[in-house]
Amino acid sequence: MKIGVIGAGRIGGNAARLFVAAGHEALLSFSRDQSRLEAAAAELGPRARAGTVAEAAAFGDVVFLSVPWTQVEAVLAEAGPLDGKIVIDTTNQFGREGWQALPGGATAAQLNQSRIPGARLVKSFNTLTAAFQASEAGRPAEQRVVLFMAGDDAEAKKVVADLIDDAGFTAVDLGGLADAAPLEAPRRPGALYGEEYRPAEAEAAVAALRAGRPLPPTPDYAAGA
Numbered sequence: 001m002k003i004g005v006i007g008a009g010r011i012g013g014n015a016a017r018l019f020v021a022a023g024h025e026a027l028l029s030f031s032r033d034q035s036r037l038e039a040a041a042a043e044l045g046p047r048a049r050a051g052t053v054a055e056a057a058a059f060g061d062v063v064f065l066s067v068p069w070t071q072v073e074a075v076l077a078e079a080g081p082l083d084g085k086i087v088i089d090t091t092n093q094f095g096r097e098g099w100q101a102l103p104g105g106a107t108a109a110q111l112n113q114s115r116i117p118g119a120r121l122v123k124s125f126n127t128l129t130a131a132f133q134a135s136e137a138g139r140p141a142e143q144r145v146v147l148f149m150a151g152d153d154a155e156a157k158k159v160v161a162d163l164i165d166d167a168g169f170t171a172v173d174l175g176g177l178a179d180a181a182p183l184e185a186p187r188r189p190g191a192l193y194g195e196e197y198r199p200a201e202a203e204a205a206v207a208a209l210r211a212g213r214p215l216p217p218t219p220d221y222a223a224g225a
């Protein structure tokens, strides 16, 4: 697939590396230093190149949005039309003052979808640190790290689930954008955000959330769970 990366930093740069290693093409964009972007793309080899935000948006069958929360509105304006595009939204709502509550009880994913109403937004790649995602991709099946996702478009989620698999993780679907709160910041009791889950425990956690039951205890794999 063609993947337009908007924000090739810690999360976006690592995802681009994993996607390209799996055979996809990537166009990296959005930097205060275009030469850094060129170098990052060159490092990924012939299936990657650098360009502008608008070029990444036009190039991608999938657009990987991975910029600081404070930059989202401006970068989407720069991107131009995203109608029909699958947008993987990795952003967490941390502003200059730290975590931000959102107006009207909306999830961050809903807020971003409202900024690009024609896009098919899937929230994912946002619950675990970039360092963890970089070091733990590609584990054997039962130990695979889960990347939760949420979105309102079932076909888009299927495409994103395949990309998550290609990147060396397992996708677990939490539900629609209105259900995304447990996978959004901050880390807190009763949420999935910030926690390592493997497939079996992730499915049990999602089943509990869907049934309105409290989450089972957070898995502690270091202790041999």
Ligand SMILES: NC(=O)c1ccc[n+]([C@@H]2O[C@H](COP(=O)([O-])OP(=O)(O)OC[C@H]3O[C@@H](n4cnc5c(N)ncnc54)[C@H](OP(=O)(O)O)[C@@H]3O)[C@@H](O)[C@H]2O)c1
Pocket (backbone or CB within 6 Å): 006, 007, 008, 009, 010, 011, 012, 030, 031, 032, 033, 036, 037, 066, 067, 068, 069, 071, 090, 091, 092, 093, 094, 125, 126, 127, 128, 129, 130, 131
């Ligand atoms: N880091 C994590 O562990 C983590 C985990 C989960 C989710 N997230 C979320 O994923 C998103 C990206 O996080 P990240 O840690 O990958 O960020 P990052 O490493 O700082 O990357 C941000 C990207 O945006 C670019 N950028 C262009 N203009 C910018 C500006 N004015 N200010 C800041 N950056 C600018 C940066 O390029 P230049 O630096 O070359 O300018 C960089 O490629 C955020 O919404 C974050 O909350 C982060």
